[in-house]
Amino acid sequence: MTDTDGLLAAYDEQMRGAPPTPPAGVVHERDGALLRIVGQHRGFVSGPRDLGVDGAELDRLIVRQRDYFAARGEAVEWKTRAHDRPAGIADRLAAAGFVPEERETVMAGVVRELAAEPVLPEGVVLRRVTGDGDMRRVAALETAVWGQDMGFIAEDLIGRVAAAPDEIAVLTAEAGGEVVCAAWLVFREGTRFASLWGGSTLPAWRGRGVYRALVAARAGLATARGVEYLHVDASDDSAPILRRLGFHALTTTTPYVWSPPGQS
Structure with missing residues:
Protein backbone atom coordinates (compact mmCIF):
# COMPACT_ATOMS: atom_id res chain seq x y z
CA MET A 1 0.00 0.00 0.00
CA THR A 2 1.31 3.43 -0.92
CA ASP A 3 2.17 5.70 2.01
CA THR A 4 0.31 8.86 0.92
CA ASP A 5 1.26 10.73 4.09
CA GLY A 6 4.91 10.00 3.34
CA LEU A 7 4.44 11.08 -0.28
CA LEU A 8 2.87 14.36 0.84
CA ALA A 9 5.74 15.00 3.23
CA ALA A 10 8.24 14.29 0.43
CA TYR A 11 6.32 16.61 -1.90
CA ASP A 12 6.38 19.39 0.69
CA GLU A 13 10.09 18.94 1.25
CA GLN A 14 11.27 18.50 -2.34
CA MET A 15 8.77 20.12 -4.73
CA ARG A 16 8.03 23.53 -3.27
CA GLY A 17 11.35 25.26 -3.81
CA ALA A 18 12.85 26.87 -6.89
CA PRO A 19 13.18 24.73 -10.04
CA PRO A 20 16.82 23.88 -10.77
CA THR A 21 17.56 25.86 -13.95
CA PRO A 22 15.46 28.89 -14.89
CA PRO A 23 15.18 29.88 -18.56
CA ALA A 24 17.03 33.00 -19.71
CA GLY A 25 15.34 36.12 -18.31
CA VAL A 26 13.61 34.27 -15.47
CA VAL A 27 14.80 35.13 -11.96
CA HIS A 28 14.18 33.37 -8.64
CA GLU A 29 13.97 35.68 -5.61
CA ARG A 30 13.23 35.24 -1.91
CA ASP A 31 11.08 37.26 0.44
CA GLY A 32 11.49 35.49 3.74
CA ALA A 33 10.30 31.90 3.28
CA LEU A 34 8.51 32.87 0.08
CA LEU A 35 9.76 32.02 -3.41
CA ARG A 36 9.07 34.68 -6.05
CA ILE A 37 9.61 33.93 -9.76
CA VAL A 38 9.96 36.93 -12.05
CA GLY A 39 10.18 37.09 -15.84
CA GLN A 40 7.50 34.59 -16.86
CA HIS A 41 4.19 35.40 -18.57
CA ARG A 42 2.96 36.31 -15.09
CA GLY A 43 4.64 36.39 -11.72
CA PHE A 44 4.60 33.35 -9.49
CA VAL A 45 4.72 33.07 -5.70
CA SER A 46 4.89 29.96 -3.57
CA GLY A 47 6.13 28.94 -0.16
CA PRO A 48 6.71 26.05 2.22
CA ARG A 49 3.82 24.38 4.00
CA ASP A 50 4.12 26.81 6.89
CA LEU A 51 5.09 30.39 6.00
CA GLY A 52 5.95 31.08 9.63
CA VAL A 53 4.01 34.36 9.71
CA ASP A 54 0.38 35.26 10.38
CA GLY A 55 -1.85 38.21 11.08
CA ALA A 56 -0.61 41.65 10.12
CA GLU A 57 2.82 40.31 9.16
CA LEU A 58 1.26 37.91 6.67
CA ASP A 59 -0.91 40.70 5.29
CA ARG A 60 2.20 42.79 4.69
CA LEU A 61 3.92 39.88 2.96
CA ILE A 62 0.94 39.45 0.63
CA VAL A 63 0.72 43.16 -0.16
CA ARG A 64 4.47 43.30 -0.90
CA GLN A 65 4.08 40.64 -3.59
CA ARG A 66 1.05 42.34 -5.09
CA ASP A 67 2.73 45.73 -5.13
CA TYR A 68 5.99 44.31 -6.52
CA PHE A 69 4.22 42.99 -9.61
CA ALA A 70 1.87 45.97 -9.80
CA ALA A 71 4.96 48.16 -10.23
CA ARG A 72 5.94 45.92 -13.15
CA GLY A 73 2.44 46.08 -14.64
CA GLU A 74 2.17 42.30 -14.36
CA ALA A 75 -0.27 39.78 -12.94
CA VAL A 76 0.92 37.41 -10.23
CA GLU A 77 -0.19 33.93 -9.17
CA TRP A 78 0.11 32.88 -5.52
CA LYS A 79 -0.04 29.08 -5.39
CA THR A 80 -1.82 27.75 -2.29
CA ARG A 81 -2.31 24.19 -1.05
CA ALA A 82 -5.21 23.04 1.10
CA HIS A 83 -2.97 21.86 3.95
CA ASP A 84 -0.89 25.06 4.11
CA ARG A 85 -0.47 27.11 7.25
CA PRO A 86 -1.72 29.53 8.38
CA ALA A 87 -5.16 28.17 7.55
CA PRO A 121 -5.08 4.72 -31.53
CA GLU A 122 -4.46 3.72 -35.12
CA GLY A 123 -2.87 6.52 -37.10
CA VAL A 124 -1.50 8.36 -34.05
CA VAL A 125 2.26 8.67 -33.62
CA LEU A 126 4.23 9.81 -30.60
CA ARG A 127 7.15 12.23 -31.01
CA ARG A 128 9.63 13.78 -28.60
CA VAL A 129 10.16 17.33 -29.87
CA THR A 130 12.76 19.99 -29.19
CA GLY A 131 12.45 22.52 -32.01
CA ASP A 132 10.99 26.01 -31.64
CA GLY A 133 8.41 25.35 -34.35
CA ASP A 134 7.11 22.28 -32.52
CA MET A 135 6.80 24.25 -29.30
CA ARG A 136 4.63 26.76 -31.16
CA ARG A 137 2.49 23.88 -32.42
CA VAL A 138 2.09 22.74 -28.82
CA ALA A 139 1.01 26.24 -27.80
CA ALA A 140 -1.45 26.35 -30.71
CA LEU A 141 -2.97 23.10 -29.46
CA GLU A 142 -3.29 24.53 -25.95
CA THR A 143 -4.95 27.66 -27.39
CA ALA A 144 -7.43 25.54 -29.34
CA VAL A 145 -8.28 23.35 -26.33
CA TRP A 146 -8.68 26.17 -23.80
CA GLY A 147 -10.14 28.87 -26.04
CA GLN A 148 -7.65 31.55 -24.98
CA ASP A 149 -4.26 32.71 -26.14
CA MET A 150 -1.68 30.29 -24.72
CA GLY A 151 1.21 31.49 -26.84
CA PHE A 152 3.31 32.05 -23.72
CA ILE A 153 3.62 28.26 -23.42
CA ALA A 154 5.76 28.18 -26.57
CA GLU A 155 8.15 30.77 -25.20
CA ASP A 156 8.30 28.99 -21.84
CA LEU A 157 9.07 25.61 -23.43
CA ILE A 158 11.61 27.08 -25.85
CA GLY A 159 13.36 28.78 -22.93
CA ARG A 160 13.38 25.62 -20.83
CA VAL A 161 14.82 23.47 -23.61
CA ALA A 162 17.49 26.07 -24.36
CA ALA A 163 18.48 26.47 -20.69
CA ALA A 164 18.48 22.82 -19.60
CA PRO A 165 17.49 20.27 -22.27
CA ASP A 166 18.08 17.38 -19.87
CA GLU A 167 15.49 18.74 -17.44
CA ILE A 168 12.46 18.58 -19.76
CA ALA A 169 10.96 16.18 -22.29
CA VAL A 170 8.17 17.49 -24.54
CA LEU A 171 5.98 14.90 -26.29
CA THR A 172 3.35 15.28 -28.98
CA ALA A 173 0.75 12.81 -30.22
CA GLU A 174 0.04 13.52 -33.88
CA ALA A 175 -2.45 12.26 -36.45
CA GLY A 176 -2.10 13.22 -40.10
CA GLY A 177 0.50 15.83 -39.14
CA GLU A 178 -1.87 17.49 -36.63
CA VAL A 179 -0.97 17.70 -32.93
CA VAL A 180 -3.92 16.12 -31.12
CA CYS A 181 -2.36 15.98 -27.64
CA ALA A 182 0.80 17.36 -26.07
CA ALA A 183 2.46 16.94 -22.70
CA TRP A 184 5.80 17.42 -21.04
CA LEU A 185 7.83 15.88 -18.25
CA VAL A 186 9.98 18.08 -16.01
CA PHE A 187 12.84 16.51 -14.07
CA ARG A 188 14.02 18.02 -10.80
CA GLU A 189 17.57 16.97 -10.01
CA GLY A 190 18.27 16.33 -6.35
CA THR A 191 14.73 15.08 -5.69
CA ARG A 192 12.91 11.78 -6.07
CA PHE A 193 10.27 13.39 -8.32
CA ALA A 194 9.53 14.41 -11.87
CA SER A 195 6.40 16.37 -12.81
CA LEU A 196 3.77 15.90 -15.51
CA TRP A 197 2.49 19.03 -17.26
CA GLY A 198 0.21 19.68 -20.22
CA GLY A 199 -1.75 16.66 -21.37
CA SER A 200 -4.35 18.73 -23.23
CA THR A 201 -6.24 16.78 -25.91
CA LEU A 202 -8.38 18.00 -28.79
CA PRO A 203 -12.07 17.23 -28.08
CA ALA A 204 -12.40 14.87 -31.07
CA TRP A 205 -9.60 12.69 -29.68
CA ARG A 206 -10.70 12.42 -26.07
CA GLY A 207 -11.70 9.07 -24.63
CA ARG A 208 -9.44 7.18 -27.04
CA GLY A 209 -6.45 6.57 -24.81
CA VAL A 210 -4.15 9.30 -26.11
CA TYR A 211 -3.77 11.03 -22.74
CA ARG A 212 -3.10 7.69 -21.02
CA ALA A 213 -0.47 6.86 -23.64
CA LEU A 214 1.37 10.12 -22.95
CA VAL A 215 1.34 9.39 -19.21
CA ALA A 216 2.81 5.93 -19.88
CA ALA A 217 5.46 7.34 -22.21
CA ARG A 218 6.55 9.93 -19.67
CA ALA A 219 6.62 7.32 -16.91
CA GLY A 220 8.96 5.31 -19.13
CA LEU A 221 11.29 8.29 -19.51
CA ALA A 222 11.22 8.79 -15.74
CA THR A 223 12.08 5.12 -15.20
CA ALA A 224 15.10 5.47 -17.45
CA ARG A 225 16.33 8.36 -15.31
CA GLY A 226 15.87 6.52 -12.01
CA VAL A 227 13.02 8.79 -10.83
CA GLU A 228 10.89 7.26 -8.06
CA TYR A 229 7.71 9.37 -8.16
CA LEU A 230 5.64 11.31 -10.66
CA HIS A 231 3.78 14.42 -9.53
CA VAL A 232 0.92 16.18 -11.30
CA ASP A 233 -1.52 19.00 -10.50
CA ALA A 234 -4.62 17.39 -12.01
CA SER A 235 -7.76 19.03 -13.32
CA ASP A 236 -11.14 17.51 -12.50
CA ASP A 237 -11.12 15.95 -15.98
CA SER A 238 -7.69 14.34 -15.58
CA ALA A 239 -7.86 13.25 -11.93
CA PRO A 240 -10.19 10.24 -12.46
CA ILE A 241 -7.99 8.92 -15.28
CA LEU A 242 -4.87 9.32 -13.16
CA ARG A 243 -6.49 7.54 -10.20
CA ARG A 244 -7.28 4.58 -12.43
CA LEU A 245 -3.66 4.54 -13.59
CA GLY A 246 -2.39 4.39 -10.00
CA PHE A 247 -1.90 8.00 -8.90
CA HIS A 248 -2.88 9.04 -5.37
CA ALA A 249 -4.46 12.31 -4.27
CA LEU A 250 -2.27 14.11 -1.72
CA THR A 251 -3.92 17.53 -1.32
CA THR A 252 -5.49 20.23 -3.48
CA THR A 253 -3.95 23.38 -4.91
CA THR A 254 -5.67 26.63 -5.82
CA PRO A 255 -3.94 29.52 -7.61
CA TYR A 256 -4.90 32.98 -6.36
CA VAL A 257 -4.24 35.59 -9.04
CA TRP A 258 -3.96 39.35 -8.81
CA SER A 259 -4.12 41.27 -12.10
CA PRO A 260 -3.47 44.95 -12.73
CA PRO A 261 -6.61 47.00 -13.40
CA GLY A 262 -7.76 46.45 -16.97
CA GLN A 263 -6.09 43.05 -17.27
CA SER A 264 -7.97 39.79 -16.88
Missing part, protein backbone atom coordinates in the same frame (compact mmCIF):
# COMPACT_ATOMS: atom_id res chain seq x y z
CA GLY A 88 -6.70 31.55 6.73
CA ILE A 89 -4.30 32.55 3.97
CA ALA A 90 -6.96 32.25 1.24
CA ASP A 91 -9.15 34.84 2.95
CA ARG A 92 -6.20 37.19 3.35
CA LEU A 93 -5.27 36.83 -0.32
CA ALA A 94 -8.85 37.59 -1.32
CA ALA A 95 -8.86 40.67 0.92
CA ALA A 96 -5.75 41.90 -0.94
CA GLY A 97 -7.50 41.55 -4.31
CA PHE A 98 -6.36 38.07 -5.34
CA VAL A 99 -8.98 35.96 -7.15
CA PRO A 100 -9.08 32.14 -6.98
CA GLU A 101 -8.80 30.16 -10.18
CA GLU A 102 -9.75 26.51 -10.71
CA ARG A 103 -8.77 24.16 -7.92
CA GLU A 104 -6.65 21.15 -8.91
CA THR A 105 -5.73 17.94 -7.12
CA VAL A 106 -2.07 17.37 -6.27
CA MET A 107 -1.41 13.73 -7.14
CA ALA A 108 1.62 11.45 -7.07
CA GLY A 109 2.36 7.95 -8.24
CA VAL A 110 5.15 5.40 -7.94
CA VAL A 111 7.00 5.37 -11.27
CA ARG A 112 7.64 1.62 -11.35
CA GLU A 113 3.87 1.07 -11.05
CA LEU A 114 3.03 3.52 -13.85
CA ALA A 115 5.49 2.76 -16.63
CA ALA A 116 3.92 0.80 -19.48
CA GLU A 117 4.14 0.53 -23.23
CA PRO A 118 2.10 3.43 -24.67
CA VAL A 119 -0.99 2.20 -26.54
CA LEU A 120 -2.05 4.68 -29.22
